[in-house]
Structures are given as structure tokens and as C-alpha cells.
Amino acid sequence: MKVSKNELTAALKKSFEGLGFSYGDYLDAAAMVTWSEMTGLDGLQTLERALPFIDAGNSQSPALGYRYADSNNPHPVLDAKGASSLLCGSRIVDLACSLARKNHSVMLRVDNCRNRLFALERLSNAGQRGLVAAMGWFKEGCFSWATIGAGQQYPALKQFVCAPIETPLHQSLWLFCSTAEKDCWELMSAALPELANANKSEQREPQTLQQAYADSLEQGIAMPVPLWEKFDLLTARVLVESTESSRAGAGE
Amino acid sequence: MTTATLSVMPASTIDGQQGLPMRPADVVMQLDRLGSFHQFRLSFMRTLMRRMITEKWQIEAPVFDLDSNGYGTVVYEVQAKYSRYSFVLFSHYLDDSLRNDRVIADQWDLTMALCEGSVDQEQLEHLRANVPLQEAGRVDSRVFVLSRANRSARNFNYVVDQLAQGSQPDVNKIAEVGYLYRTTAAYGSGKLGMADWDKVRGKHRDFSRPFAAEMFTCFMLRHFSLQQADFIARQRAPDTAVVLDDQIKRYFGIGNSTGLGMAPFLINHPQLINQWVEVRETALATVLVEGQVTDEALDNLQCTAKRVIQHLDEIVTDDALQRQSNQCVHDQLQQVVLPWLKEYGASLSSWTQLTEHAQANWRVETQELINSLLIELYPQLVDRLEEQMDIVERYDLVPEMPLVELRNSIERAYDWALKIDFSQPQEQGVFWYRSEEKMEPRLGQTNIDIGEERQMPLAIGRSVRECYDAICAYLAEYPNDDIAHFLLRQPEFRGIICRIQTMANCRYGEIRENLVHKAVLPMHLLRCKLSFFGVSKFDPRSRLWVRNTMFQGAPLISDFSSPIANQLADGWQFPVKPTN
Incomplete structure (x- = not known):
């Protein structure tokens, strides 16, 4: 079956609301998943894998704080406390944008963050709002690296094959934001020397994402029926039983 | 009488309209004032009608496959300025006991879809399997509006009986209801697999204004309803039947039932609502600043006010509050506004004198009605705002x-x-x-x-x-x-x-x-949202849902090629009974 962008976004909003996300969170999360799917980044598949964890009592945004790794390191480090980036991605990018506006550029590391792919939509937003931005994360022997220029609509994506990363960082996300053009990759490589020998395995240009988005808009978005049915079940949690008395509340 | 003064207020931000004195939000955005808005020149039905006539849209029905009771399939092909579209309609038998205007209904007399391009047999069969199901069906991104309607059985049967007997229906009876069918929903914006609004606005310039496709669907429903009445009468009594007189046809609109479903839209789309209200307020401010008070403009205003009085007089509603409100506006127009215009009109140097006097002395609904009528006087000043109703x-x-x-x-x-x-x-x-x-x-x-x-x-x-x-x-x-x-x-x-x-x-x-x-x-x-749609004749059925009439008085498709088409395109607001 195929669904439209608006239909998917609406279904996701209600599903996330059904999961217990708060007002702003479910709007953001729906936008992140829809964008990831429409740009060809398999947002629905990622969500399907994430749902059992989120539904197991992990649907509230954690309060976040940051620290500096040491006195010589100017880059803040946050602990996402195991939250999905659906719940913390917006605020992390907000913080990066804010710090970049004040200090011209910033590099953030976010530890213990799940479903990091979704934060890419937020990063693109930062690009659209005039910042140079980049993010990177390890997953399954690969390092993913996304960059977006100031005023651009879509990011470029690269993947590098590399040796498995040490445990504390395998769930980390690195974010860069700058008010001016900057070689973020150089900063990233400096922060993670093991990337120096990584081999590029895949590259997607912004135009590829843009075309995928346009195709989804034109032809609709392929939707696995079982997942759609799962959305229905989650949505049912926000619906209220219909009674004779409640029908009066619709003007009957 | 107050003198012409323009308060210092924030200027319009609408393109090309900077610097106009605008009414402040704490006046305009009060709920009771928003609920007093009337349709105006830039309401969506009005702008659609002007566009169809100006651009000479061609509408034909290559498929008109109805049985003698008017049940079956009709496909209209629409050649607009930029593209071709198909309006596909299924007419079904519906037992009277199953007719329900609420969103919870699951069967209707008519179900319809507006599609891009021409529809082939395969697509038609897919539509036939899904469109009658409405929310329970699925369509694809070639479809961009899905709608349904219920018959006003009493009016429909009466009209068909009269036509079959060779007589025209009594306009006094028509005035009581004003339509043959009521639409209970017109879905767009990507629901049920349809094309997203982002696609429609980008790809189909003919429908790139907000709700233009939904309004067009209702217009086509009205066209079908009149065609179907003529068709059934002719089938029933081929020797005696007459076709409905064009003047009476124009007096038929389409009924609409709107409930609470529309309310969250206004809260969830504040940027869009801002745009609509700002366009309306910009039109008003433009008229107040640039509209010259001429004898012709004054005559037009008085003439339209008299028609509004008659229009209000002819509205039939069971709702006591609405009846009382209509009566108050009617009386204020007749007993206060018209005499005021007669006494002071010739000495006015600016319409601001009228609006300030109205704000200080007259009911909110009368004030907003006057605002709509003032905007109506100056198409050359306000029509350029038509394209600014949309916003990303x-x-x-x-x-x-x-x-x-x-x-x-x-x-x-x-x-x-x-x-x-x-x-x-x-x-x-x-x-x-x-x-x-x-x-x-x-x-x-x-x-x-x-x-x-x-x-x-x-x-x-x-x-x-x-x-x-x-x-x-x-x-x-x-x-x-x-x-x-x-x-x-x-x-x-x-x-x-x-x-x-x-x-x-x-x-x-x-x-x-x-x-x-x-x-x-x-x-x-x-009411606020419906005023931007351009509906008239509000008939509340409770405090939570309202019936109203769309396109009553509007030109017919056959008028599009008339020598006076442009005149018809613009003079149909606040419809009154035809005189002969």
C-alpha cells in the first residue's frame, strides 16, 4: 500500500502520541521519520526496529545536561541516557545551533543515543536556517557522515568502513555546527584518529535525497501493511470510547 | 459622526502592500468577531468562480451512465488553463433511514473523486471499488479530492415531480432549503492515499490556491445535482417534462454540513489562518486608504446592502439564536445603516468614517458585513491579493x-x-x-x-x-x-x-x-473558516455543527461561454430569490 506524506505524518503524530510522547515531541518525531523515509533513508524500517524499545517505557524526553570532557577540551559532551533521537534529537541540534551562533562553531558529542539517523532531519533544518552542519555516528562497522551547507535543503551522506569502535562510543553521535564554512571532517578526524584509515564505501549526494523526496511526493510512500496496522493500534490509545453521552459532544 | 482618522497600527506584511494601517489582532482575532465574518471577494468559492470563467474552463461528460432513477456513473472531463482533470461520480440508491450527515456515516447517495488527467477503465474500476467506501477505501496519488453527498429528499423529489409535470418548482419552496444535495465531507491534502497538498500546489496550478480543489468538487456536485434532476424528470415523463429554468438553477446551491472536525484545523494551522486573515485585513485597509468615496461606489454599497437585507430576510433556520442574529443585522442595516449612508454618504471623504462609526455604534456582525461589502466595491484594488492566500x-x-x-x-x-x-x-x-x-x-x-x-x-x-x-x-x-x-x-x-x-x-x-x-x-x-470558503445561509443544528449553502446564486457551467459571463462571475454573493 502507498500513503501520502500528509497521511504518514498524521499517522505518526497520533502513534507517537499514543506511545506517550508529549506535544512538541510527537510533532518532531513524526517529521523526522517521514523525512527519513521520503529521502530514501529507510526511516520506517528504522522506526519499526525502534518501536518495541520505545514502547517499553522509553517514550519520555529525558532532561539533559552537558559537561566538558576535560579542561583542555572545549567540546561539550551530553548523555542522552539511552533515549531515541526521536526524543532528544531536536534539543541536541537546538543546543548545537545556539552554541554555534554564540561561538561561531561548536562540536558536540552525544553519548547513549539511539536511532541517531533520525537526527539528520533536524540537522538539515539547521542547514536550512543558515548554518553549516555535520553529524557522524558509528553503526555495524561503518561510520556514517552527513554534511549540509548553509542555506541548503538536503545533506550529503558518506559511509566509511572502519574497525569496530570502543564500546562507550558506539552509541555516540557527533554534531558540528558553524556559522561559516569549516572543514568539519578535519575536526572529526582529529577527535577520532581511527577514522584516518577508514575507507569510503558509499556516498549519496544531496540531489539523490532530493529526488527521492520528490518521487515520494509524486507517487506516494510505500507502507508495509503490518506497520500501518501497528500505527492503528498505537493511535487507538489516544481515542476515547464512544458513548451516547459522548455523541452529544459532537452536536447530536 | 467621527472624523477620518487612521490609528497607528502595525503595517501589512503581505507582498506589495507594506505600509497599510491594519486593524490590531486584539480586535480582529476575538472569537466572536471571527465568527461574524461573512464571505467576501477573496473567499475561495468566489476566486474559483472568477478563475473558471476568466480562463474559460471546458467541462464535458464523456460518461453519463445513469439508469432511469439517476443511479450509475458519471465522468466529467475538465480542461482548465494548465491541465486536464476528471471528476468521477457514483450515484447510489440509499434508503432514507440510512441517510446521515455526520462523519460517522458509512453510506451516501453520491460519492465523488477529483483526479488528475483522464481516467481509463482500469482506474475507473479501482475508483468504483473504493470511492463509495470513502474513509474505508484507498485511492492513489492521482486523486486529490474525495467527497460524498446526501440528497435533500424532500426538495429533490419535489423538483423532479414538478419538472416531470411540465412545471417549474416554486422558488419560495426552494428558498427554504436552497439545494438538492448536501455534502458532508470533501477530503483532500493526502488523506486516504490521495495526492499531498505539496504535490497539488506544485503540480496543478489550476488548483494551487487553498481549498480550490475541494471547492471545485462542490461546484461539480451542484452541476451534477441539477443535471440529474433534469435527467430523472425526462426519464419519468419524456412527453411532459421540462428542464429547470436557468435562473432557478442558479438559485440552487449545494448544502454543507460542518461539525467540530473543522475546529482543530484553525488551531493547528495558525500560520495559514494568519495569512487568510491578513489578506482580508489588507484588502480592507487598502480600500480604506485608497478607495475613493464616489457616487457610484456609494450607490453600489447601498444597492448591495439592500440585497443583503433581502438575503437575510429569506434565510430559513430553526435555530432561534441564528434567527435572532439575522434579524438584528437585517434591522440594523435597514433602520440604521442605510439611513446613515443616506444622511452622511455624500459628505464622506473616506470609508474610514463609516467603519469607525460602525465599530463604535453597531453590532460586530454588522461591522464585519460592512467590511465585506466595502472590499466588494474595489476589485481593482483587492483582486491582486487572490494569489496570496497560500503559505508554506x-x-x-x-x-x-x-x-x-x-x-x-x-x-x-x-x-x-x-x-x-x-x-x-x-x-x-x-x-x-x-x-x-x-x-x-x-x-x-x-x-x-x-x-x-x-x-x-x-x-x-x-x-x-x-x-x-x-x-x-x-x-x-x-x-x-x-x-x-x-x-x-x-x-x-x-x-x-x-x-x-x-x-x-x-x-x-x-x-x-x-x-x-x-x-x-x-x-x-x-463560521470563520466557512466564511473564507465563501458559504452563506448558516443554519446551526446545535452549538457544535452547522448547515450552510455553497455556490447558491453562482453561475452555471453553461454560463461560462455567455457574453455576460464576467458579470455573472462577480455578482452572485448574498443570493436572493429569482424574480420570475
């Missing part, structure tokens, strides 16, 4: 803004919300929720009805208040923090802060009313 909505946070600045912004822009004492029970007397029955929005009574914990976040005033209190408490400890840092600790406010910051750039948009007050009147929300 985008809600962005400015995380680096100092929190103290946000607090000050709330105090300025949401002073109306901060004045509400939400500790008083009546201020949270109701809640909005979605029913399991087709997710229909409903209004529940706090502490009486179930579902309060699942309420929809439509109480913007309350959310702002909660956010404001949290900010004030936070600032006491961290006076120099920005929004990003506040949200790290208090993530639950990100949604409302995003809205507050976005709307800070909009003049209008936020409806200045506590929508969870015990006595809230959702009818005003419905």
Missing part, C-alpha cells in the same frame, strides 16, 4: 534567543492568555478529544465525560500560561540562559515555544479565546 507553513525554534526575551515576547503577544485564571473551574470546563468513532473530534465536559486524559492540545492559552510560569521560575535561578538550555532541562515545552516564536512573526493567527472555557462557542470557529 514552517514552525522553527530560535534556540539562541535569551529566555528573558521569550518571556517578554509572551507578555506582549499572549497577554490575553496570561489574563485567564485557569484555576477557576469554568476556565477548564470542557476538553477536546477524538472519538474512536472515525476519530471524530468531540467536546467533553470536564469531570463529567470520560477521556480528559487523552485530550487534544487545543488549549493554546493554557499551554502558554504553563510555559510562561515555568520560564519565570527557571529565570529566577538561571537569568542568563537561552531557550536551548532551558529546553535541555524542560523538554515538555519545546512544542509550545516553537509555536510562540513562529507566531511572533505573524500579525494574526492566534485566536484570542480560551477554547476550553465551559461556555466556549465552537460555532464561531466553524
